[in-house]
Amino acid sequence: MELRHVRYFVALAEELNFTRAAARLGIGQPPLSQQIRDxxxxxxYPLFLRRPHGAELTEAGRAFLGEARLILEQAERAKEAARRAGGGHVGALRxxxxxxxxxxxxxxxxxxxFHWKYPDASLIVEESHSARLAERLLHSELDAAFVRPGNVTPEGLDLLPLGEEPLILALPVGHRLAAQARVPVAALRGEPFVIFSQGIGRTFLGLIREACAQEGFEPTVGQETPHxxxxxxxxxxxxxxxxAPGSIAQLAVRxxxxxxxxxxxxxxxxxxxxRAGDTSPLVRNFLSLIPPPVVED
Incomplete structure (x- = not known):
């Protein structure tokens, strides 16, 4: 039994006339009659009684009609599910x-x-350091990751740049430099730094060292944390x-x-x-939502 047989049967069962049913289906009456006979x-068992001016459902036809409609409804649901998956509207994005x-x-x-535009897709998020995120991407344990890239892109990954943001200084409230509106990097000579190391091939400590070196000193690392x-x-x-990156200023800590x-x-x-060459519709849709880079002064 093919799906077209079911579709032809339902059309004839609703029209009870071979001519009207054939016109509704866009086929000739003889092919319709042959498909029903098949x-x-x-x-x-016969599904229809042929009458001079139409057709009448038999007992078997009436029993088959309800199930046939369910088959067609399920087929439409299956097509819609495939379309939504193919279009990246459903599934889990990690x-x-x-x-x-x-x-x-x-x-x-x-x-x-993404949550607003694709409500039927689930978003699974994970926080880690950039090197670990890159590793999980390469092992297909994540679909995308926001990372702090270094000078070299790991083989097998594509990077979409989202711009740069300047580092700002976080100080204890009672610190001697806290009263200044802007703090010169040179004023940090001898200060113990709390640092965290993240990135693919280049850490924040490397950036801090470069900035301090331009002012003629080496930073003193007091504490280190990955978070x-x-x-x-x-x-x-x-x-x-x-x-820390300038966006950290949103984190208000007493x-x-x-x-x-x-x-x-x-x-x-x-x-x-x-991942390089990833053709996932969900990933494609997510990337399309990424705002353009913001240029920070």
Missing amino acids: LETEIG VGFTSSANFHPAVTEAFSV IVAMINMVAAGLGVAM GVVYRPLDGAVPKVPLAIAT
Whole structure:
């Protein structure tokens, strides 16, 4: 039994006239009659009584009609499900983000718009450091990830740049530099730094060292953590100062103030990484929602 047999049967059962049913289906009357006979032969019982001016359902035909309509409805649901999956409207999208990108507007906006535009798709998020996110992408454990890229893109990944943001300074409230509107990098000589290392091939510590080197000194590393929130908490505890992406200023922590830097201010890039050649409709739709890079001064 083919789907067209079911469709032809339902049309004839609703019209009870071969001519009208054939016109509705866009076929000739003889092919319709032949398809109905083939269906009846397969079932083993007549489905219609042929009358001079139409057709009448038999007992077998009436029993078959309800099930036939369900078959056609299920076929339409199956087609719609395939269309939605093919168009990236359903399924699970696994997205990672590095903790330093947690407060970046590109990240929060992408998540928000995706949830609004594709309500039937589930979004599974994971926070980790950039190197670990890249590893999970390559092992197909994630579909996309917001990372802080370094100088080299790992083989097998594509990176979509999302711009750069300058680092700002996080200080304990009572720090001697907290009263300044802008803090020169040179003023940080001898200050203990709380740092966190993330990125693919290039860490924040490397950026801090470059900035300090241009001012003629080497930064003093006091504490190190893999998480940016923990870093800010350590600053609040008075364990040192920290440089962090400017978007971290959205994180209000008691005992911490943020100040822009003067001098050789490092800028840290953000990118979204995907597997090279990934053709997933969900991934394609998600990437289409990523806002253009914001140029930070």
